[in-house]
Amino acid sequence: MSRLRWQGVDSRGRRLSGACYADSAAALRAALEQRGIAALRVHRELAPARRPRGGAQRRAAALQRLAAVLTAGAPLDQALRTVAAQEADPLLRHCLRRARGAVESGTALAPAFTEAFPGLTPVHRALLAASERSGDLVGGLEAIAADLERRRALVQQLRRAAAYPAVVAAAAVGLLTLLLLLVVPQFERAFAHSAGQLPALTRGVIAVSDAFAALAPYLLAAAAGGGLLAGALLRRRAGWRRRLAAALAGAPGVRGLVRDAALSRWCGTLGHLLGAGIPLLEALPLAADTGRGAGLEAGMATVERRVAGGTRLADALRQALPQARTAAQLAAVGEAAGRLEPMLEHAAEHYRQRLEGRLRRAAALAEPLLIVAAGLVTAAVVAALYLPVFQLGGTL
Numbered sequence: 599m600s601r602l603r604w605q606g607v608d609s610r611g612r613r614l615s616g617a618c619y620a621d622s623a624a625a626l627r628a629a630l631e632q633r634g635i636a637a638l639r640v641h642r643e644l645a646p647a648r649r650p651r652g653g654a655q656r657r658a659a660a661l662q663r664l665a666a667v668l669t670a671g672a673p674l675d676q677a678l679r680t681v682a683a684q685e686a687d688p689l690l691r692h693c694l695r696r697a698r699g700a701v702e703s704g705t706a707l708a709p710a711f712t713e714a715f716p717g718l719t720p721v722h723r724a725l726l727a728a729s730e731r732s733g734d735l736v737g738g739l740e741a742i743a744a745d746l747e748r749r750r751a752l753v754q755q756l757r758r759a760a761a762y763p764a765v766v767a768a769a770a771v772g773l774l775t776l777l778l779l780l781v782v783p784q785f786e787r788a789f790a791h792s793a794g795q796l797p798a799l800t801r802g803v804i805a806v807s808d809a810f811a812a813l814a815p816y817l818l819a820a821a822a823g824g825g826l827l828a829g830a831l832l833r834r835r836a837g838w839r840r841r842l843a844a845a846l847a848g849a850p851g852v853r854g855l856v857r858d859a860a861l862s863r864w865c866g867t868l869g870h871l872l873g874a875g876i877p878l879l880e881a882l883p884l885a886a887d888t889g890r891g892a893g894l895e896a897g898m899a900t901v902e903r904r905v906a907g908g909t910r911l912a913d914a915l916r917q918a919l920p921q922a923r924t925a926a927q928l929a930a931v932g933e934a935a936g937r938l939e940p941m942l943e944h945a946a947e948h949y950r951q952r953l954e955g956r957l958r959r960a961a962a963l964a965e966p967l968l969i970v971a972a973g974l975v976t977a978a979v980v981a982a983l984y985l986p987v988f989q990l991g992g993t994l
Contacts, residue, residue: 602626606637656690657715658746665739674735675702706730721745721867724884728874741870748866752859752953759957763964770972777979779814782807785983796986803982853893855960857921858953860892865925866946873939879906894919911938924948 603617604626614635623640630637660681667677675698682694693714700710708726712718722742729738786804789796796804867888871881882905886898900918905911912930915922925945932941 602640604630604637604641605639606630606635608636609634655747655750656687658743658750660685660690660694661739661743661746665736665743668736668739674707707735718742720887721871721884724871724876724881725874728871728876732875734874738874741874745867745870748863748950752862752950755954755957759961763961763968766965766968766972770968770975773972774975774979775810775814777976778807778810782979782983783811789986797982799978799982800985803979855953855956856892857894858949858956860888860894861922861925862946862949862953863888864894864898864946865922865942865949869939869942869946872942878911894921897921 602623603615605613605615607613626640627637663684664677664681667680668674672680678694678698678701682691682698685691685694697710697714700714701707706727707730708723711726712723722745725738725741729735729741782803786807789800789804864885868881868885871884872878876884879902882898882902886895886902897919901911901914904914904918909917910930910933912926912933915926915929919926922945925942928941928945928948929938932938935941
C-alpha cells in the first residue's frame with residue numbers, strides 16, 4: 599500500500615484533488631468513480647527525502663505520546679490523529695498521518711509503522727507484531743521509544759567522549775599549520791644569507807614546510823572531496839558500513855568499547871522481545887541484529903543453534919560467548935527463578951555502565967596524550983629553527 603495523489607473532475611465539472619492510501623492506482627480510480635469523480639491523473643506521492651528533524655529523540659517522544667493517548671482509552675486511529683495534530687515537525691507529522699492512513703485501510707500494525715516511520719529496525723517490527731498479537735500495544739510502543747532513547751544516549755556519550763580530544767587535535771593541527779606556513783618561511787629567508795651549513799633537523803623542517811606549502815591546497819581539496827565521497831558511499835552501501843565497523847571494532851583500544859556496546863544492545867533487546875511475548879528461539883535471531891559489528895556474530899549464531907538443540911541460554915552463553923560472562927551469570931539466575939527478562943535488562947545496564955566507564959577513561963587518557971604529542975612536535979619545530987642561531991652564537 600502506498601500514498602497516492604489524485605486530480606479529477608466531479609459530475610458538476612469542478613476540478614478536485616487530494617491524497618490517500620490505496621493498494622494501486624486502479625483501486626483508487628474505482629473508489630473515486632463510486633463517489634462520482636472521474637480521475638484525470640493519479641501518481642504516487644514521494645516520501646520525505648530526509649528523516650524528521652531531531653532524529654531518534656523526536657520519534658521516541660512521538661511514540662511515547664501515542665502510548666499515553668492509547669492508555670487514556672483512545673482508539674489507535676484517533677490517537678494517531680491526535681498526536682499528528684500536536685506534532686510541530688511537518689515531516690514527522692506526515693509520518694504519523696501515513697501510519698494512520700495505513701492502519702485505517704486495514705494494514706497490519708508492523709508494516710504500517712515500518713513504512714511510515716524511518717529508522718525502525720527489524721527488532722522494532724518484531725516488537726510491534728508481538729504487541730499487536732498480545733494486545734499490549736502500549737507496552738510495545740514504550741519499548742520502541744526506550745530503545746530509540748538508549749541508542750541516542752549511546753551516540754551522545756560517544757560524541758561527548760570524543761569532543762575534547764577532537765578539539766585538542768584540531769588545535770594542534772592548526773598550530774602546526776601556522777608554524778609550517780608562516781613561521782618557518784620567515785626563518786628560511788633569514789638563513790638564506792648564512793654561509794655555514796644548516797643542521798640536519800633544520801633542513802628537514804624547511805623541506806617539510808616547502809612541501810606542505812606546495813601541496814596544502816591539493817591536500818585540503820582531496821580531504822574535503824574524499825570525506826564527502828566516503829560519506830555518500832557509506833550512506834548508500836550497507837556492506838561497506840559493516841566492513842568499516844568491523845575494521846574499527848578490531849582496532850586496539852576500541853574493541854572493548856564496541857563489544858560492551860553490542861552486548862548492552864543485545865541483552866536489552868532480547869529482554870524486551872521476551873517481555874513482549876516472543877519465544878526465545880524467535881527472539882535470538884532478532885536480537886542478534888543489534889549485536890553486529892563487534893565480532894560476536896559467530897558466537898551469537900552458536901548460541902542460537904545450541905538453544906534450539908535444548909541447551910539452556912546461560913549454558914549456551916558460557917560455551918559460545920565467553921565475552922558475555924556477566925550475561926551468562928545473570929541469565930542463569932533468571933532461568934532458575936523464572937525471571938529471565940529482568941535479568942537480561944540488568945545485564946544490559948551492567949554493560950552500559952561499563953561502557954560509560956571505558957569511555958571516561960579513554961577520554962581522560964587521550965587528552966594528555968594529545969597535549970604531550972602536540973607539545974613535542976611544536977618543540978621539535980622550534981628547536982630546529984633556533985639551532986642555527988645557537989650555532990652562530992657559539993662561533994662568535
